[in-house]
Amino acid sequence: MPVALHLQVERATLWEILPPYLYIIEQSAIENLHRRAVHDLANDRAELAHLRSNRHLASTDEMRSGPRSRLVNRIYLTEKVMFTNFQTLRGKVAFVTGGSRSIGAAIAKRLAAAGASVALTYNASPERAAQVVAEIEAAGGKAVAIKADAGDPTAMREAVSGAAAQFGGVDILVNNAGMAINGAIDDYRFEDFERMLAVNVTGVFVATQEAVRHMREGGRIIHIGSSMTRYAAFPAASVYTLTKGAITGFNRSLVRDLGPKGITVNTVHPGPTDTDMNPADGPIAPIVCPSIAIGRYAQPAEIASVVAFLAGPDAAFVTGAEIVADGGLTA
Numbered sequence: 001m002p003v004a005l006h007l008q009v010e011r012a013t014l015w016e017i018l019p020p021y022l023y024i025i026e027q028s029a030i031e032n033l034h035r036r037a038v039h040d041l042a043n044d045r046a047e048l049a050h051l052r053s054n055r056h057l058a059s060t061d062e063m064r065s066g067p068r069s070r071l072v073n074r075i076y077l078t079e080k081v082m083f084t085n086f087q088t089l090r091g092k093v094a095f096v097t098g099g100s101r102s103i104g105a106a107i108a109k110r111l112a113a114a115g116a117s118v119a120l121t122y123n124a125s126p127e128r129a130a131q132v133v134a135e136i137e138a139a140g141g142k143a144v145a146i147k148a149d150a151g152d153p154t155a156m157r158e159a160v161s162g163a164a165a166q167f168g169g170v171d172i173l174v175n176n177a178g179m180a181i182n183g184a185i186d187d188y189r190f191e192d193f194e195r196m197l198a199v200n201v202t203g204v205f206v207a208t209q210e211a212v213r214h215m216r217e218g219g220r221i222i223h224i225g226s227s228m229t230r231y232a233a234f235p236a237a238s239v240y241t242l243t244k245g246a247i248t249g250f251n252r253s254l255v256r257d258l259g260p261k262g263i264t265v266n267t268v269h270p271g272p273t274d275t276d277m278n279p280a281d282g283p284i285a286p287i288v289c290p291s292i293a294i295g296r297y298a299q300p301a302e303i304a305s306v307v308a309f310l311a312g313p314d315a316a317f318v319t320g321a322e323i324v325a326d327g328g329l330t331a
Contacts, residue, residue: 090115098177151198271326293328
């Protein structure tokens with residue numbers, strides 16, 4: 001038990017003991033805050049070990065004053081604040097489809113920063129998936145990347161079941177993997193239509209079905225939809241909107257199926273977000289930006305924060321919801 005448990009810390013000294021970032025906790029920067037906290041804790045523990053190896057605690061008075069006392073207090077309080085503010089998903093297992101880049105990568109890192117062990121899938125970007133895993137592990141988390149095409153039912157089932165076997169179950173499923181092939185409906189290729197359905201609809205069904213088989217009481221299913229289901233911001237996206245609209249209906253019906261098992265089901269509808277699929281400096285941006293009330297694209301971390309809320313304990317009574325995070329585009 002830390003010595004700090006037996007010490008009385010005066011309120012006036014808290015500002016000197018605690019690192020300043022523990023007072024400025026912004027959701028969009030939580031990954032960096034967690035990484036800094038892990039780094040600072042490691043340094044503090046090493047310094048404390050050095051002090052103890054050079055000189056033993058000689059008296060009770062010495063324990064309550066001096067550099068060692070402050071160091072012990074800071075370690076304890078940092079750990080306590082980290083647990084309260086960051087580790088809301090400690091002991092949980094999250095499965096994130098399409099977690100190697102953009103919104104998916106931000107979600108994987110955000111859930112890991114909250115304490116979850118994360119399994120993420122990728123298809124064509126192994127290097128980026130490995131980078132996400134490396135960043136999570138560097139911050140003290142657990143993660144694994146699994147190659148699985150979201151449009152391949154067998155691969156997706158094996159990915160979910162494999163992650164469940166490795167981590168001992170699944171608590172959180174984030175159906176993030178998706179693709180967009182835009183084009184006018186009169187000459188839209190049927191092969192592209194089938195591919196869009198396979199990734200955006202069939203992949204969601206398969207991942208959900210398999211995850212539920214391994215999901216524990218109090219589980220969370222979070223779909224990534226699109227604000228396009230509320231407002232067609234630009235032309236040639238009717239097929240993409242069709243697939244995302246299917247997710248909306250699936251979300252509502254699943255609530256009735258899974259509610260008795262204590263599993264919540266919600267959808268996040270991102271608006272224009274700075275991603276590989278739709279970069280903030282891409283050709284679509286000049287069309288949609290004038291309609292965004294906030295006047296800019298979202299950052300992936302901002303969407304990830306909404307997902308983290310739905311995955312956490314504060315959203316235990318939220319189910320069947322569709323949260324539109326679009327900067328006021330559809331207002």
